[in-house]
Amino acid sequence: MSELKSKYTPKHPDILRAERHVADLEEKVEKMKVQEKGENTKVREMAMLDPSVVASFRAMENQLIATELEMRRLQEEDSKIKNQDRRVSGED
Numbered sequence: 121m122s123e124l125k126s127k128y129t130p131k132h133p134d135i136l137r138a139e140r141h142v143a144d145l146e147e148k149v150e151k152m153k154v155q156e157k158g159e160n161t162k163v164r165e166m167a168m169l170d171p172s173v174v175a176s177f178r179a180m181e182n183q184l185i186a187t188e189l190e191m192r193r194l195q196e197e198d199s200k201i202k203n204q205d206r207r208v209s210g211e212d
Contacts, residue, residue, distance in 0.1 A: 134203070141199070
């Protein structure tokens with residue numbers, strides 16, 4: 121972000137796009153924190169269940185987190201590629 125700000129004015133489309141992206145990510149992080157608090161309650165409730173159920177739940181939860189992280193990484197990579205493509209095409 122600081123690299124973009126050093127090259128462009130605050131109203132430049134790349135700056136605005138990056139700021140929106142950061143704001144979206146911050147909002148998602150906050151939502152995930154709220155969701156995680158609720159899920160921690162579920163985990164405590166499940167602790168009273170069979171340990172194998174709890175282990176399965178945790179494994180699925182870890183897989184979900186890994187998948188969400190991979191999706192974010194791919195979305196960011198896609199965005200970078202599109203930005204590079206626009207620059208090469210002279211649309212910027």
